[in-house]
Amino acid sequence: MFSKQELERYSRHILLRDVGGPGQHKLNAARVLCVGAGGLGSPVIEYLAAAGVGTLGLVDDDRVSLSNLQRQVVHSTANVGELKVVSAAERVAAINPNVKIEPHPIRLDAENVTGLVDSYDIVVDGTDNFPTRFLVADTAYTCRKPLVTAGVLEFYGSLTTLLPFETDAGGQPNPSWRCLMPREPDTAALTCSEVGILGAVVGVLGTLAACEVLKLITGVGEPLIGRLLMVDIRDMGFDVVAYYRNPTSPVFGQG
């Protein structure tokens, strides 16, 4: 049962066809792990908190810097120097005090990643480096956790949703992250601190990632499984590119 305040707070979800009270109950019961509390993480954290996702785990070992504030809108000028997970937790408490925050001010590594990923229902990845992206994706696959993963640079972004431990409507196994990128890049990828990023680009991609998480929790619509969304803000174009499972991928033990 919702309290009177919850009924009012979540009324636009409860009214919404295909979400309704049952969908809101699912949101309230969900545990989501947000890897990265930076640019992509900001709208993810804010929208999932506003939606009433019951528990948000936040992973980031970084501290807020002035150069973050052009795009990392979950943090404020007063938070400069604070741990990002602490700063973001303050913002979540201000948005929706019903949400439980579990801050993890750590850098994910092979030792700690499995226990963390395994204790949540869904993982959303907004990290800023490929080694962590691969670690999270491989672990989410092993732990059978849905993963929403996005990346950005300059005026561009990508987004997809991975459930490689399930099959599609035709009975074919869904693709994994390794079906997109079989192995980590040989060279260090360019970063936003090297080539820059239009601030609002992370807002677009992070908000779309939050939509995917809300859809996965409520069961509404078709997630971006086997589809890569490419966003081009420079020319304002959105492309959806189909991709397929690669049975020889290293993650399936045959590569």
Add this chain to the structure above:
Amino acid sequence: MWITVRLFANFRENRFKEARRQYPPGTTIADVATELEIDPGLIGMIFIHGRAAELDRVLGEDDVLALFPLLGGG
């Protein structure tokens, strides 16, 4: 042989979104990248007909090659 090349994100700048182009038999993905003056080190994902491929893959007639840059920021 004819190949359809699809480019994404900043690879499109001063190039194209999609083009059907002719290459000699034996052309690899790396050859196409070189011809388009795309640094192979900046390539993230490579698809042939929606399946991941490596730079040394030899292309075939009517292949649809998609090249995506590394978008590693968060």
